[in-house]
Amino acid sequence: EVQLVESGGGLVQPGGSLRLSCAASGFTFSSYAMHWVRQAPGRGLEYVSAISSNGGSTYYANSVKGRFTISRDNSKNTLYLQMGSLRAEDMAVYYCARERGGHYYDRWGQGTLVTVSS
Amino acid sequence: QSALTQPPSASGSPGQSVTISCTGTSSDVGGYNYVSWYQQHPGKAPKLMIYEVSKRPSGVPDRFSGSKSGNTASLTVSGLQAEDEADYYCDSYAGSNNYVFGTGTKVTVL
Numbered sequence: 322e323v324q325l326v327e328s329g330g331g332l333v334q335p336g337g338s339l340r341l342s343c344a345a346s347g348f349t350f351s352s353y354a355m356h357w358v359r360q361a362p363g364r365g366l367e368y369v370s371a372i373s374s375n376g377g378s379t380y381y382a383n384s385v386k387g388r389f390t391i392s393r394d395n396s397k398n399t400l401y402l403q404m405g406s407l408r409a410e411d412m413a414v415y416y417c418a419r420e421r422g423g424h425y426y427d428r429w430g431q432g433t434l435v436t437v438s439s
Numbered sequence: 440q441s442a443l444t445q446p447p448s449a450s451g452s453p454g455q456s457v458t459i460s461c462t463g464t465s466s467d468v469g470g471y472n473y474v475s476w477y478q479q480h481p482g483k484a485p486k487l488m489i490y491e492v493s494k495r496p497s498g499v500p501d502r503f504s505g506s507k508s509g510n511t512a513s514l515t516v517s518g519l520q521a522e523d524e525a526d527y528y529c530d531s532y533a534g535s536n537n538y539v540f541g542t543g544t545k546v547t548v549l
Contacts, residue, residue, distance in 0.1 A: 358540075365528060366485065366530075366540040368538040380537075424538070426530075
């Protein structure tokens with residue numbers, strides 16, 4: 322069974338840093354591009370970042386460019402999101418999602434909540 | 440990249456049909472056949488319902504269908520059931536590894 326399990330969320334002060342992880346199982350992780358998508362409380366979904374299957378290419382939404390870094394360790398079947406210079410508007414549930422070739426997400430994790438507050 | 444425009448809400452009685460629109464531009468919805476739709480129940484992760492405009496993943500009832508005309512995509516839920524009450528989001532590829540979601544539509548089963 323395909324599973325994506327996020328972890329690492331929590332309370333962080335404005336300007337602080339946090340690293341999210343997404344542990345994948347049940348599929349060949351190294352064969353798929355992976356994404357982070359977030360959802361602020363009571364708001365819609367927002368694309369955050371993506372990484373190619375081999376980690377050689379990374380992409381970011383303008384809202385996080387220069388502050389967040391996406392990476393992956395295919396030997397550990399794990400996706401990461403290093404978040405820095407966090408702002409109140411970064412507060413959200415962060416989901417990892419598996420991308421299919423037709424540019425859609427066929428599997429999602431359960432999400433991890435990031436709270437940015439002093 | 441601006442979010443795709445969806446109506447905030449839609450509703451229908453059990454057994455009826457409801458159609459949700461998703462309006463973008465020629466740079467996203469109109470430019471690619473890579474529109475997908477996701478269902479999200481409160482407190483849950485999104486679930487893929489439609490991909491590549493009109494394809495349905497295995498396990499998704501055929502009551503769900505998708506289409507596209509110009510810069511507007513649509514999701515139709517036929518034969519509404521109580522469990523269809525949820526938020527629905529469209530998503531489109533926008534080129535150069537950019538993706539844009541819709542604003543979301545809350546579907547209520549009356």
